[in-house]
Amino acid sequence: MNTSHQTATVSSKDGATPPAPRTRRRRNVAVVAALTGILGAMGTLVYFAVPLYQLFCQVTGFGGTTQVAAKAPGAVPGRVVTVRFDTNVARDMPWQFSPPAPVEVRLGEERLVAFAAQNTGNEPMLGTATFNVTPFKVARYFNKIECFCFTEQLLMPGERKEFPVTFFVDPAIADDPNAGDVTAITLSYTFYNKGAAALDEYLNRSRATAGRAVPREMNQ
């Protein structure tokens, strides 16, 4: 009783007419819809928080995520650096792995070279490569745009394949007093055998991919 009296008093003071029941219901629906929308938006943001944060880190380099170079800034006139290449193969691999010839590059200049490997054994073999840049103090200035390291590379018996590497030397090296004496950089790769289990898994994945493609081909 008391409540209805207070409500009536307030309405009377404002001089507003109470809304019709249908209008009030419509307003209530609008409020509920708006709140549901906000809740949905918040839920979506929470759900995508991790990938969005990762994207932010990749773009800005925040949080220690390594920035993989996408493009060279372009050649800067002046200092030229010799880049040499070196190759190694693990003990149990019948692969011949050859480096490209040394190249001379200007700072900021994008350069493409190709390593080559051949499987001289009688069995298919899955390899994967590690890499190193020396002297170590200039590794931070050596940027690879395209690289074959860490990925699985299959060579059938007798097969020879080229592995391209695109790189540039960051012009910021010129501002580093510790790197002033560096005139040559060596990029080395070592191929390792991933083993029989990884090879089987790789071939099974390949067969599954081919198997999925067959019905589509037959349907056409």
Next chain:
Amino acid sequence: MKGLLLALALTVLNAPGASAHSLKSLEDDLHDKEFYFQPLDKQAPDFALMDADGRPVSLRDLRGKVVVLHFIYTNCPDVCPLHADRIAEIQEMVNRTPPMRDAVQFLTITSDPIRDTPEVMRKYGEAHGLAPVNWTFLTSGTERPTVTRDLVQKFGHKFTEVEGGYQVHSVVTHVIDREGRWRANFHGLKFQPINLVLYINALVNDVHGAEAAKKRGLWDKLRELF
């Protein structure tokens, strides 16, 4: 036609990845393919121990190197010798490339400093093919036998001593980055050695990540406490 499609699938799978050389992409790949890989990112427990000749070695002294660390005791009858053999196999793969050999330190720490005397420790490495060039066997010494046992627990192992001088603790290979951060565990002995070698190589070359770790702010340190 199926053979052609298989060849096409092999070509697609075999295409070199343009951005496949970052630590992050390797961690994602190992997460999918290496069941025994556990990525981490926290400060590794520091320690001050000594080698068989009494020379002091602390984790802080090894800043700038990737550290591969494991715990054993030489009286262990079964899994420890196999773990040591596995570490030797990985060391041989890493040392194949001289820049890697210089950038990585392998550490074996005894959880039984009383029985593992300097004499015993000196023979152990040779027996398991561990090359002293970048491998060291560490102890806390007979006067402080509980120090390495406590360290075993700080690295997340449950430690139990049973009758006959035997001990029970997990078989884990710990990986610490150049800034002293504990970055991964490889559990047991069934992981693929090449996957650990790739991970070590990615950490050695993670120049930008190491620089970011040096700049780690107060907020990051506070967050680690929780």
